[in-house]
Amino acid sequence: MKVEGNYQRDGAVCVRGAFSPDEIELARTAIDANLASLSPLAQRASPESDGAFIEDFCSRQRIPELEQFIRSTPAPEIAAGLMESNVARLYHDHVLVREPGTSQRTPWHQDLPYYNVEGHQNVSMWIPVDPVQRNSTLELIAGSHLGPWYMPRTFLDEQAKWFEEGSLAELPDLAADPETYPVIGWALEPGDAVCFNMLTLHAAGGTGDRTRRVLSIRFLGDDMVHAPRSWVTSPPFPGLEKELPAGAPMDHPLFPVLWERS
Secondary structure (H helix, E strand, O other): EEOOOOOOOOEEEEEEOOOOOHHHHHHHHHHHHHHHHOOOOOOOOOOOOOOOEEEOOOOOOHHHHHHHHHHHHOHHHHHHHHHHHOEEEEEEEEEEOOOOOOOOEEEEOOOOOHHHHEEOEEEEEEEOOOOHHHOEEEEEOOOOHHHHOEEOOOOOOOOOOOOOOOOEEEEOOOHOOOOOOOOEEEOOOOOOEEEOOOOEEEEEEEOOOOOOOEEEEEEEOOOOOOOOOOOOOOOOOOHHHHOOOOOEEEEOOOOOOOEEEO
């Protein structure tokens, strides 16, 4: 296992050889099972005229292989080390599958504004089970995890469905100033993982003639707290605000502690 990059500085690293071939096969089985039986949270993130880009969320409790991967692999310990946290708590799982011929690019965005949590100690772990070329991999803006928050918008029609217009900064022209907004990214083989902060700006290209299946697992560290929203978050956790007040640690059965420093 080898870490390329500096998580605290850049908000993103590549962990080479994070998972064994058997563990990747388990993730592949979990993804295929999820794709064969989508949950009500599943959505298509590409236009009908393009190849299919399918996402699904929070399926671990109905897909045994997904639950097994989350609990039995080094993922939680890796996350805790990167977060410099005493615990690694599961936030949610996210399956992303791009079929061959999908040209739709995932636009630049941060994940945290779509969520119902706040804090700095967190990790999104992006785990492909297919080889990923550099031109279709996850790209990230180094250092953007330090802020500010940018206005979250819907991917296909750029609507501000969450925060009110003008309440957050608009995304700058990243390409116009590459020194201020340096892009990092890696070609990946099965077993590698890209780990990034939920506030790090990121985007991804289309897949061309390849399939790209990815399991993404989100982890919460010591300082992450509940941030109830007046809108439906992605993914939603209906009724959670009745059980966890604003600012409370995410101590709830939905978010089990998977690793703890002894």
